[in-house]
Amino acid sequence: MAASITRVEDVSGPLEKCLSGLGFEVHPLKVGWYNAVLPPSLALSYPDDTLAVVVFSTPSMFEKAFLPFLEEQSCGGVRDPIDQCVRQCVSSAVSQCFQGQKVDVSYDFELLPSRRPRFLAQTAAHVSGGAYYYQQSDVTDPPWTDKKMFGVCVHPQFGGWFAIRALLVFVDLRGGSDLQQPPPADCVPSREGRVQLLEAFNLRWQDWSYRNIVPPVETYSQRQKDYFSCRPAERLALLKSWGFLLKKEGADETAETQEELSGHG
Template identity: 60%
Template sequence: MATPLEQAIRDSLAPLGFEVYPLKVGWYNGVLQPGFHLPYSEDALAYVVLSTPSMFEKAFKPFMKQQRLQRVRDPVDECVSYHLSLLKGNFPDQKLDVIYDYEMLPNRRPRILAQTAAHVSGAAYYYQRKDVQKDPWGEKKIYGVCIHPEFGGWFAIRAVLVFPDILVPFLEQRPPIDCVTTNEKRIALLESFNFHWQDWEYRDIVDVQERYSEEQKTYFATPPSERLKLLGLDGELTESSHY
């Protein structure tokens, strides 16, 4: 059963096509080297924020219509930031830190390893090379990828919300759903993600309830430098490639 705080967050974000999953900072820090730890109490409450396929219609397109006369650097990131800033305003009496998936530290390390956070929160299973037996890749660098039990690869991890002053020592950890269960399918997933990600096929490694619309696929398949033109907007775009 969701707490009043969690319900309030869901009530704000779910109608916009976002999902949230609670975690303790200690779950995240506990699986990473110290250089990647978040600087909060191990019992501090946090939430992973995912965008689902419907975010494009429910949040992004309305946001772009509202912002049409403004100079927008990165449309998707600006949209997410806008809505999470509004959410932050709903809790004026709580300290709330928002860590976006694209933020970097001065040493060029990511502020948050988003896929690890998604895994430990139970949001999506982070499939990595270590999850494969007798892998065929030799010396090749193989990147892992999160798969959602309902959306497969048709989602994105956008941010982690941290409430430093809310301690939840007894929060129960729920493991992510392992939906790519065979060694063969895990090899196929990582092969597709690492070597053929442009064809979208890795996203359908499981039966999905919803995919990106054709319009959304066209948007994300368009080179970042041309996306504003696609939206009918002028200005420069330095959009990151995550989606």
């Protein structure tokens, strides 16, 4: 039977204590907020007031969590060392903070058998209030008549220098009255700015310029930029050149999509 909670901080507080020092942010939400903006075919199968948390990585995650993770172990046979690092950090925090509690964790890199993502990361970020998801529909009289423009999230402090990593659903917990839906900060309110953002993300994402659509308080280090600029299949070789003992056998990299670009660096 579901338990009712009155303090969201009882969930977000312990998670933040475990993860913030590793360069992560946590943003609570109710499943109903997410389901309300999606068609039923994409909805999460939980009651609307079920408590969830979306996890972001900030620029410091690379140095605070990823590089120490690589120093501690070999990453042979993994799809992506970043994914493995995030999984270890999040699963460790859940085990440490919520023993005996049923928590369904979905990661941004996981796909359903239908090849759809397990959750829509940018939608979850937007409805939690953590980042604004700018889409083609947010542009008045859009200038693109025959081209689909993928949307992108902007963080109020980090601009585009962040990633959406995981969604944690606390199956037996219901959000209390203290959890009211916060609107995400509209960092790019003008039509001109939104056109600039979507064109930079869709047409010139490799030059990083869309990430600076608002002045960020912190950006990726040069080493982190070098890593994410590499093709996925070349990243293990780059890490080896940095002195990490990694095995390439069994590595299975997949091509990145526009949705993955916003969540994978």
